[in-house]
Amino acid sequence: MKNLLIAQSGGPTVAINATLAGIMTGACVSGSIDKIYGAVNGIQGVLEERFINLNELILDTRCVELLCQTPAAALGSCRFKLKNPDEDSSQYEKIVEVLMAHNIGYFIYIGGNDSMDTVDKLSKYLVSHNIDDIKVVGAPKTIDNDLDQTDHCPGFGSAAKYIATTFSELERDCSVYNIPAVTIVEVMGRNAGWLTAASALARLNDERGPSLIYLCEIPFSIDRFIEDVKEELKKHPDVIVAISEGIKDENGRYISEVNQSGATDVFGHSYLAGAAKVLEQAVRERIGCKVRSIEMNLMQRCAAHVASETDIQESKLLGMHAFQCAMEGMTGVMAAVVRVSNDPYEIVFRRVRVKDVANKEKTVPLDWITEDGHDVTEEMMTYLKPLIQGEVNPTYKNGIPEHIVIFKNEI
Amino acid sequence: MKNLLIAQSGGPTVAINATLAGIMTGACVSGSIDKIYGAVNGIQGVLEERFINLNELILDTRCVELLCQTPAAALGSCRFKLKNPDEDSSQYEKIVEVLMAHNIGYFIYIGGNDSMDTVDKLSKYLVSHNIDDIKVVGAPKTIDNDLDQTDHCPGFGSAAKYIATTFSELERDCSVYNIPAVTIVEVMGRNAGWLTAASALARLNDERGPSLIYLCEIPFSIDRFIEDVKEELKKHPDVIVAISEGIKDENGRYISEVNQSGATDVFGHSYLAGAAKVLEQAVRERIGCKVRSIEMNLMQRCAAHVASETDIQESKLLGMHAFQCAMEGMTGVMAAVVRVSNDPYEIVFRRVRVKDVANKEKTVPLDWITEDGHDVTEEMMTYLKPLIQGEVNPTYKNGIPEHIVIFKNEI
Secondary structure (H helix, E strand, C coil): EHHHHHCCCCCCCCHHHHHHHHHHHHHHHHHHEEEEEEEECCCHHHHHHCCCCHHHHHHHHHHHHHHHHHCCCCCCCCCCCCCCCCCCCCCHHHHHHHHHHHHHEEEEEEEEEEHHHHHHHHHHHHHHCCCCEEEEEEEEECCCCCCCCCCCCCCCCHHHHHHHHHHHHHHHHHHHCCCCCEEEEECCCEEECCHHHHHHHCCCCCCCCCCCEEECCCCCCCCHHHHHHHHHHHCCCCCEEEEEECCCCCCCCEEEHHHHCEEECCCEEEEECCCHHHHHHHHHHHHCCCEEEECCCHHHHCHHHEEEEHHHHHHHHHHHHHHHHHHEEEEECCEEEEEECCCCEEEEEEEEEEHHHCCCCCCCCHHCCCHHHHHHHHHHHHCCCHCCCCCCCCCCECEECCCCCCCCCCC | CCCEEEEECCCCCHHHHHHHHHHHHHHHHHCEEEEEEEEHHHHHHHCCCCEEHHHHHHHHHHHHHHHHHCCCCCCCCCCCCCCCCCCCCCCHHHHHHHHCCCCCEEEEEEECHHHHHHHHHHHHHHHHHHHHCCCEEEECCCCCCCCCCCCCCCCHHCCCCCCHHHHHHHHHHHHCCCCCCEEEEEECCCCCCHHHHHHHHHHHHCCCCCEEECCCCCCCHHHHHHHHHHHCCCCCEEEEEEEEEECCCCCCCCHHCCCCCCCCCCCCCCCCCHHHHHHHHHHHHHHHEEEEEEEECCHHHHHHHHHHHHHHHHHHHHHHHHHHHCCCCCEEEEEEEEEECCCEEEEEEEEEHHHHCCCCCCCCHHHHHHHEEEEEEHHHHHHHHHHCCCEECCEEEECEEEECCCCCCCC
């Protein structure tokens, strides 16, 4: 029997460990896998032969449960791009050597579009070198939801649920005073506005939600923004604005860069504030009312305690599907989600060619953004709503959520 | 029968509505109250006679339940200090006129130390004018936990639970890469470090927790901070630092001010970054490793979805106790908590004189901070731990927590 190797890559999400649990579960129930290994720190851990035996974990149902409620990558992660094998094949030779030494028949890599590039290159290298007893399959993950060929990405639904929940709570917080106040909230997304769009979900229970939503797909104008805010302030004193961190001006320059070029502290060092901070300053100067900015920061990708049950379940099943693909002898494919219907929400799992995913970015369709450029359409709401349904209700111990720690970084 | 008036004041917390629910419940079961009114926007709403009838709400158990899981002040809030009555008594005359017009026999004000100043002044005014059929009682709240005469403050336990949970999740997130990286997290607290101390609770389940914790009670030195961080980086690559927003240098100047005086953008406008941002810049320049800063911002005071059950239960009971005090004919008192034991955790409710609370700040005892100045002691852990126990498990609707909205700001 062959062994299975799993690794995780790219930025953390709260669902990436559920996919790991799904792959392990699939391997366990298949009866066709001897050892299940995890490589620590992604493909780097493969190159450096840093493996963990995961067999003991999968036989303990409590561990699997904890894995599904633990945020970030339990096996560690990396940001590492393999070289072009035509120019330098040494990394590939090393990987093949390590995989063969451990009798690996299946390698499943969980990650985003950079990681799918690794799956693509490695599977092609193996095929072109007639090594057909090692199958390489990708499992998607990214909070950014920017992977092509899949309806949505594991990790996105939970981040969207955190964002919707937090906007709804911020709205309560910001509504207590009756003096004009603007709150600008910066959401992750350099090139794709999916997460920022999720702020609109705060309206699902008849609350106002953000008054203005600016995605990075539409060129941003500070002048127009100031006019928009002034209009909203005429309607109610508490104005909440959602912006993508990656909003850019009409020349494609980040708002966070444009308006502080030359900004320096007393030591002559430049400041690098986020887009929300820049807009906060603009409101203070040009409107003069109370204003604050909030960065959702890492919390939006690691708040496992408020994960979407739909997301976690799908992420686990997608991991099982990825393993299934490998068992069926496929290589160079990624497990993906196809949406069958919105209401009732129904999806099916499919495999897609990883080369159609690698290095691509799926941004928000422009016709899902309203014509005035500062909101999302009903189509977007219909798309997003099913992804945040259900709660995971994690177990708590000593008042904080229980996590599983598989390895610790030491020096 | 007399009527009851309730109002909320100061910064929002996730427990202030549970106290409101407790007062309403106490009044309802007493059988001695005719109408229950809420004043909108605190004492300002009293002055402007903006009242809401709450009787309908309290008879609907679903409303009371929703109130206990809705963050911020459902009646709105204000930041408003009454004038010294010896200099100008017009505000007091107006308040008495409004209270009498509505046959108010009991006025309960939920708030922090500024609000207790209002309770103090108003109760004294009434006594000195022989108006003894209006009793004024305070109910405490503040995430800062800085009120004197009470073991802890409603709202603090939930904020502490959010902070402990988030630090625990951030630790998972920050541990995935094996390159040196420093994450500096800024927690609320200008003068009292209680909330920052709560970051240590992330260690309760054998996780590392923040490597360094700096409270605002101890003078902060950037040089020493840099040395501390360098020491930690020798032990493990992922270093998380918790700081109070109010850390100050040995001259009492905020770190967030000192190190950016003169910092301006291209328009000559000054930047106002938080303390964490200033330290992020310092690490980048003087250590040169990967570094990021995170502000917990408003989320720490409004994340009701992860509230502490202990906090919410106590806040409700404290509201009932406050009503009880008023019914017993007391005035100028505040309902408070006395801790009987830590393990098992046991408290009793007492009333204290509001003049002993008003305008005072209870900071962290210096002997609860370790000698090296960058951590908290076991005494602090023992004090904090019971306050974050239990989960509220709020109801969700459409994938986001359900809230109750009593009034909306309009223009």
